[in-house]
Amino acid sequence: MQDISEFSRRTGKKIGFVPTMGYLHEGHCALMIKARDESDIVITSIFVNPAQFSPNEDYNDYPRDFLRDYHICKSCGVDYVFYPDTKEIYPNDYYTYVNVNALTETLEGKYRPEHFKGVTTIVLKLFNIIKPHFAYFGQKDAQQAAVIRKMIKDLNLDIKLKVSETVREVNGLAKSSRNTYLTAEQKEEASALYKALNEGKRLVLKEKMYDTKELKKEIKKFIETNSPDSSLQYIAVTDNNNLEKISNLKDYKGGVLISLAAYYGKTRLIDNILFEK
Ligand code: PAF
Numbered sequence: 233m234q235d236i237s238e239f240s241r242r243t244g245k246k247i248g249f250v251p252t253m254g255y256l257h258e259g260h261c262a263l264m265i266k267a268r269d270e271s272d273i274v275i276t277s278i279f280v281n282p283a284q285f286s287p288n289e290d291y292n293d294y295p296r297d298f299l300r301d302y303h304i305c306k307s308c309g310v311d312y313v314f315y316p317d318t319k320e321i322y323p324n325d326y327y328t329y330v331n332v333n334a335l336t337e338t339l340e341g342k343y344r345p346e347h348f349k350g351v352t353t354i355v356l357k358l359f360n361i362i363k364p365h366f367a368y369f370g371q372k373d374a375q376q377a378a379v380i381r382k383m384i385k386d387l388n389l390d391i392k393l394k395v396s397e398t399v400r401e402v403n404g405l406a407k408s409s410r411n412t413y414l415t416a417e418q419k420e421e422a423s424a425l426y427k428a429l430n431e432g433k434r435l436v437l438k439e440k441m442y443d444t445k446e447l448k449k450e451i452k453k454f455i456e457t458n459s460p461d462s463s464l465q466y467i468a469v470t471d472n473n474n475l476e477k478i479s480n481l482k483d484y485k486g487g488v489l490i491s492l493a494a495y496y497g498k499t500r501l502i503d504n505i506l507f508e509k
Pocket residue numbers: 251252253279281284351354355373376
């Protein structure tokens with residue numbers, strides 16, 4: 233992979249990279265198509281990264297279907313699919329991990345303490361293997377995008393991060409490989425999450441509800457009313473760049489990120505909405 237990338241770079245080609253854990257959906261396709269538009273060579277990686285799952289999470293159950301993914305990559309204009317073996321990425325004597333402090337301690341990081349260390353480690357390894365000029369991520373994992381942006385800046389990586397809007401089902405449910413765990417009824421119910429986030433945005437921009445405690449209470453109420461089978465883990469209102477909590481939006485200027493996580497049975501879903509205030 234490094235030889236292919238090096239050759240492409242030396243012949244003046246721009247490399248666009250879409251990292252994935254496979255079981256691809258339209259959200260991944262949108263990233264690949266954007267990469268196809270903006271780069272000469274498009275590379276996708278498919279690797280279910282054990283380092284970002286804690287022992288009680290779904291590493292073993294995570295959906296995998298390489299042939300299906302390979303055909304999706306081809307139909308979205310990908311030139312190379314990087315599909316490494318776990319032992320090749322993490323041999324027995326593997327000792328090096330990358331950590332972005334502060335940004336990884338809030339939101340998802342509170343409930344998944346080792347998760348981002350695993351993400352930054354694999355993403356940096358993939359950047360070194362694939363040597364991209366552009367790297368494509370989805371806004372659905374808003375904190376992941378912020379953490380990678382910070383890693384790129386702090387480590388002076390010569391890579392341009394491109395974050396694309398979340399792709400959704402017709403009912404608003406964010407596309408996710410984990411949606412395969414949901415029943416049809418749960419998929420319908422879980423559409424309430426995005427509706428609730430939109431209601432939150434409306435309350436801020438139209439009703440001028442600036443006290444975020446009150447705002448979170450309203451979003452929670454909306455979810456409990458419209459999705460009784462959900463179990464909400466958290467709702468947070470933060471600055472989109474540093475992910476710091478905002479307690480009152482009255483004098484705040486900038487990107488407001490409302491994010492949440494909720495369980496449907498054993499399936500944990502995340503979603504968010506980003507808007508300018
Ligand atoms: O967003 C994902 O699918 C993963 O976290 C990533 C970026 C491919 C790293 O394993």
